[in-house]
Every structure is written in C-alpha cells, then in structure tokens.
Amino acid sequence: xxxxxxxxxxxxxxxxxxxxxxxxxxxxxxxxxxxxxxxxxxxxxxxxxxxxxxxxxxxxxxxxxxxxxxxxxxxxxxxxxxxxxxxxxxxxxxxxxxxxxxxxxxxxxxxxxxxxxxxxxxxxxxxxxxxxxxxxxxxxxxxxxxxxxxxxxxxxxxxxxxxxxxxxxxxxxxxxxxxxxxxxxxxxxxxxxxxxxxxxxxxxxxxxxxxxxxxxxxxx
Numbered sequence: 001x002x003x004x005x006x007x008x009x010x011x012x013x014x015x016x017x018x019x020x021x022x023x024x025x026x027x028x029x030x031x032x033x034x035x036x037x038x039x040x041x042x043x044x045x046x047x048x049x050x051x052x053x054x055x056x057x058x059x060x061x062x063x064x065x066x067x068x069x070x071x072x073x074x075x076x077x078x079x080x081x082x083x084x085x086x087x088x089x090x091x092x093x094x095x096x097x098x099x100x101x102x103x104x105x106x107x108x109x110x111x112x113x114x115x116x117x118x119x120x121x122x123x124x125x126x127x128x129x130x131x132x133x134x135x136x137x138x139x140x141x142x143x144x145x146x147x148x149x150x151x152x153x154x155x156x157x158x159x160x161x162x163x164x165x166x167x168x169x170x171x172x173x174x175x176x177x178x179x180x181x182x183x184x185x186x187x188x189x190x191x192x193x194x195x196x197x198x199x200x201x202x203x204x205x206x207x208x209x210x211x212x213x214x215x216x217x218x219x220x
Contacts, residue, residue, distance in 0.1 A: 015054030022047030074151030
C-alpha cells in the first residue's frame with residue numbers, strides 16, 4: 001500500500017504540472033500570435049491530456065511521457081548548444097539584444113524553463129516507486145536510448161539542412177531578391193525556405209542598427 005501511495009503521489013504531481021504547463025503554453029502561444037512572433041509548439045493539448053491520464057494513475061501513459069520527456073530534453077539541450085549559437089549572425093544577435101532585450105530574454109527563458117520541466121518530469125518518472133509499479137504492470141522501464149539519440153540526431157539534421165540551404169545558391173538568391181525588394185539599407189538573414197510546385201518561398205530577417213523586421217520573397 002505504501003508503494004502504491006508513493007507512485008500515485010508522483011503521478012499526481014507530474015500530472016498537475018503537465019496540465020499547468022499545457023495551459024501556460026497555450027497562453028504563451030496566444031501572446032506570440034498577438035505580437036506577430038513565431039512560435040510553434042505541440043505541447044499544450046497533449047500535455048493536458050497526459051496530465052489527466054497520470055492523475056488517474058494510468059501506467060501506460062507513464063512510459064509514453066517518460067520517452068517523450070527524454071526526447072524533448074535532448075532535443076532542446078542540443079538546440080541550445082548546437083543549433084542556436086549558429087542560427088543567426090553574431091551581428092544580428094547583438095542587434096536583437098540591443099533593440100529587443102525583453103523579447104530575446106523571454107524566448108531564452110521559455111527554452112530554459114522547458115528544459116528544466118522535461119528533465120524534472122523524466123527524473124520523476126524514473127523514480128523507484130514508479131519504476132516498480134511499471135514493472136508490476138509489465139511495462140518497459142529501460143532507459144529510452146532511442147529518444148535521446150533521436151532528439152540529438154534531429155537537431156543535427158536540422159542544422160545540416162539549414163547550413164547547406166542558407167549558405168547555398170538558393171540562400172544567396174533569396175538575399176539578392178530581398179535586397180532589391182526591401183532596399184540596401186538592411187542586412188538580410190535567411191531563416192527558412194520552402195519549395196512548392198516550382199516556386200521557391202524564403203523567409204528572412206531584415207535588420208540594421210535601428211530596426212529588425214521579417215521579410216519574405218518568392219521566385220520560380
């Protein structure tokens with residue numbers, strides 16, 4: 001009975017945190033939309049659903065949440081150390097820091113909190129009472145190596161694609177068109193590119209010492 005009470009207490013704790021995190025993520029997404037800021041997350045609804053199942057003591061959900069938290073933790077940590085430092089020119093980082101310190105700080109804070117959240121969830125669901133309960137129910141309790149490998153590998157893949165796309169001929173053409181369309185008063189950094197039915201669409205950041213703004217160009 002004591003072990004049951006212990007693992008249920010952990011599941012309840014994690015379940016409540018997931019529900020709160022899902023609601024806050026939804027609110028932050030609304031804020032980003034209202035401020036025309038980029039934000040993509042699939043946390044909100046799944047987090048609430050998973051939280052409800054954990055509150056009900058569903059052990060099948062434990063293995064799913066544990067695997068997902070391992071994947072997201074490794075993905076976010078790899079993003080900060082592998083992708084983020086090289087995602088923008090140093091000059092753009094400095095300009096953002098000077099012109100939009102609050103927005104940049106909030107973005108970095110959200111990433112840091114997300115890492116702490118998923119690491120905490122993973123460690124909670126690896127606690128001995130939860131592992132014992134999972135073993136009794138016949139669920140796997142092995143370390144989810146595939147989740148860690150996939151998280152790091154996905155970041156490495158994204159970094160490689162961005163490097164060859166942005167620094168390749170298509171990236172150079174996007175900057176050339178943006179310079180003709182938006183003027184020579186800005187420097188341009190390609191942030192994304194999409195090919196569809198023979199058309200190429202590129203998203204860029206245009207910036208100078210006084211302003212940072214989004215830009216978009218298209219060509220065939």
